[in-house]
Structures are given as C-alpha cells and as structure tokens.
Amino acid sequence: MNLRYNDNSTSQVVRRTIQARRFYRYDQPFRTPTDRQPFQINARVTGDRNTAYQVAVLACPAGVNP
Known part of the structure; x- marks a missing residue:
C-alpha cells in the first residue's frame, strides 16, 4: 500500500503477501x-x-486518534 502526497511524492506503508481465504x-x-x-491511497x-x-480504507483526519 502506498500513500501519495500533494507534492507528488509517495511513501510505502505496507508490503504484505497473504494467502487469502474466502469470506x-x-x-x-x-x-x-x-x-x-x-x-x-494505492493498493495492489x-x-x-x-x-x-474488495479493499476498504478507513481513515481519520490528521491529529485525530481513534
């Protein structure tokens, strides 16, 4: 998973391989x-x-802790 910022730079936050199971x-x-x-947010x-x-992302605004 990569994040893209307004200056066109990116950062990788997750690199993970899984054997997905149904449901x-x-x-x-x-x-x-x-x-x-x-x-x-880009996901491959x-x-x-x-x-x-299906990929879903839940995000909080900067400075807010869930």
Missing part, C-alpha cells in the same frame, strides 16, 4: 510515515483469475 476479513492498521496528510491486489477482491 475472511484481513485488517492492516498503519500510520503515515510522514507528518503530511496523503490525498491518495493480485490473485487467481475470476476471483473478486
């Missing part, structure tokens, strides 16, 4: 490694043909 939810908490607020998901994946 199982995987959570991956992370924080931005910089003090800047990203405007875009690959797998077998005809397999559907």
Whole structure:
C-alpha cells in the first residue's frame, strides 16, 4: 500500500503477501510515515483469475486518534 502526497511524492506503508481465504476479513492498521496528510491511497491486489477482491480504507483526519 502506498500513500501519495500533494507534492507528488509517495511513501510505502505496507508490503504484505497473504494467502487469502474466502469470506475472511484481513485488517492492516498503519500510520503515515510522514507528518503530511496523503490525498491518495494505492493498493495492489493480485490473485487467481475470476476471483473478486474488495479493499476498504478507513481513515481519520490528521491529529485525530481513534
């Protein structure tokens, strides 16, 4: 997972390989490694043909702790 910032720079926050199981939810908490607020989150998901994946991101504004 990579974060993109308004100056067009990026940072990688997660690099993980898993063997996904059907109907199982995987959570991956992370924080931005910089003090800047990203405007875009990119995730790469690959797998077998005809397999559907769903990626969801829950975020809090900078300075707010859940």
